[in-house]
Amino acid sequence: MVPLRVVVAPSGFKECLGAEAVTRAIARGILSACPTADVVEVPLIDGGEGFARALVGMTAGTLRSSQVDGPLGSPVEAVWGFVGGTDQRTAVIDMASAAGLSLVPRDRRDPLSTCTFGVGQLIRAALDAGARHIIVGCGDSGTNDAGAGMAAALGVRLLDRRGQPIRRGAQGLLDLADIDMTGLDPRIAETLIEVSCNLDNLLLGPRGVARIYGPQKGAPADAVGHLEIGLGRFAAVARQALGIDLAALAGAGASGGLGAGLAAFLGARLVSRYDILSRFLDIDRHIEGADLVFTAEGGLDAGSAAGKIPGEVGRRARSMGIPVIALVGTIGAEAEIVRDHGIGAYFTTVQAPCALDEAMAGAEDQIERCADNVMRTVMMAFQVAASATARSKASAGRLAAGPAQ
Template identity: 50%
Template sequence: MTLNILIAPSGFKESLDAEQVADCIEVGIHRVLPNARTLKAPLVDGGEGFTKALVEATGGTLYPVEVTGPVGQKIDAFYGLLGGTRYKTAVVEMAAAAGLRHVPTEIRNPLVTTTYGVGELIKSALDAGVERILIGCGDSGTNDGGAGMAQALGVKLLDEDGNQLGFGGGELIKLKQIDLSERDPRLDWVQIDVACNWHNVLCGDRGVARVFGPQKGASPATVEQMALALEHYATVIKENLDLEVRELPGSGASGGLGTGLLALIDAKLHPRYEIVMQYLEIDNLLPKVDLVITAEGCLDYQTPKGKIPAEVARRAKRYNLPVIALAGTIGQGAEVNWQHGIDYFTSILTYPCQLQDAIADTSNLLTNAAEGIARLLIVGRQVRNCTFSGW
């Protein structure tokens, strides 16, 4: 009997994209089980790879664009046009213009990084005459509430002297007035749908500054400064636009970009898999397999809050399928994932090493870990055929 395995991973940040991760796992499985039938469904969640995955799934086209990067430098980014759609549809991932990988480690400071380049990508899509824009939020290196994005599209964010705010989330504490009068008028005629983590909110104890700020280089003092700036931002949005965003689902996505998209350019926020799974095939593949292997860079207590392994497991359990997760690291509270459909998880690391060394060797580590899983499957089959006295 042939063993059918679905490989449905996310990418490993700053290392391998989801397709490369799937390839590594497949190689490791086939070292031990050459006759196993492997089906691959590399997944994206709105972060890095979102645009390319949807473009490839629909036979669309990528277009290069030079934009302003998160620390103000010019970088090469891109947007895509989907193929086979009723309405001319662009797809944009914020990570292409303002992702953490574009912020050098030694200068990471989310008080000053900007989403201005995201607005430039949206503008390029508008220049192409699109009727709909899909925006993926994830893997951000910013915490500016989408202020830079909005400024690139003509929104004026003014201080008490009537001057435009500078770049970065730290500037939001100066915000006094929001002026939409010169916002790009084409936005009024385009449907904008945003794939974001529904669990991320802008303010409060679970606000984006406190939850994700440290990952972007923020010290404890900086985290509190960012949180205060975003609270003020939410207050001004309420006063100027009569919209309460503090704890709105998705408002904290990508350092508050969700708030800027919703409040300043009239986008609609969606749970990210509501968008992504319209274009990827995992639901059609699950009935055809016996086992599911997923993966992500870090598995921890946050994984069930909208990350790919938990979503894969949730869908797999509709068919009572066992789920194995491979991770670069196993973080705090990872055991909670057992309650969310993941039956076994393990780190791909087999020896102590520096983060940069692990990133450089991810493909080998991942392949070897998948080989180990395949060997465990063989052991499990042998055990199943044995009788144990005392059991």
């Protein structure tokens, strides 16, 4: 009998578990329920935490680290690296390593004050090491400054009406009046910079980054409006000083507007995270031929269908006629939308009411138990189907034999 082929292709659980740990937990649960299954592990990194480490690992590249200013200004050790293979001058960084939400203690979360200066320092470190192609992963950010800090670290001067540098963080954007590009590191002009991001993330408006992600980063309701005003001012000044329309740019809202800043200041190309990932990992090749696919993320809601890993996995698997199950930490508003995008069913890994810290501490065990339970349900469904098929054949046989003599 051919073993059941199950592909496990999740993202990480933000601030909790990386994609590799989530993948291993799901695989253990599946094998506990079905020891004969052929489980294919495909952890997927969407540009957030672990992006650089994952791409470097996939390509047998070289990891490095640099001390940079974290989102609150204190030093952090940020991991980045060079991909392996034939292109030895391609560096990869993830902004979360320098300015991620996990670097901001919960009691100090305020996206008006957090800053991307360390991201610019990472880009400079890559340039110093000889990079001429830099891939920046956007995701899991703790900032909302539209990359103003990043630009300042690379020599751009963002000025208020008095000609003085603005304050760090999104609060500084409220005072922005002009942009002086004359001090930009000249090596930028000779470097291809690509941004791995969710192109559905917008800079402004009801679905803009401030309103959608500001509260997740600690912004109270009254601060969200200030974040939006600051981004609007940045877009207006950038249009006037640099001639770029950021309001209409797909992906400009990535990582608190860092996508907009990278495009405006560095001329970066904003690219779908899956187009970047597919250069290094053939996702479709792994999914093709599977009997079942498991995906996962920390929180499932309407946005999961738009550019996030579960939605992308569902879309690709559906095109091949393969069913997908999602395991998630929380189920949010309008999560059922994902059923229209290839995810046939979803289950929460949290099995009893508990505090967030408690759920995060036990996440790996919860994921494994959930995968075990769901896989046992799948195996029972196979048994039901086999029983129904057998009864149908028996009934057909009796009909063909005619009435009993």
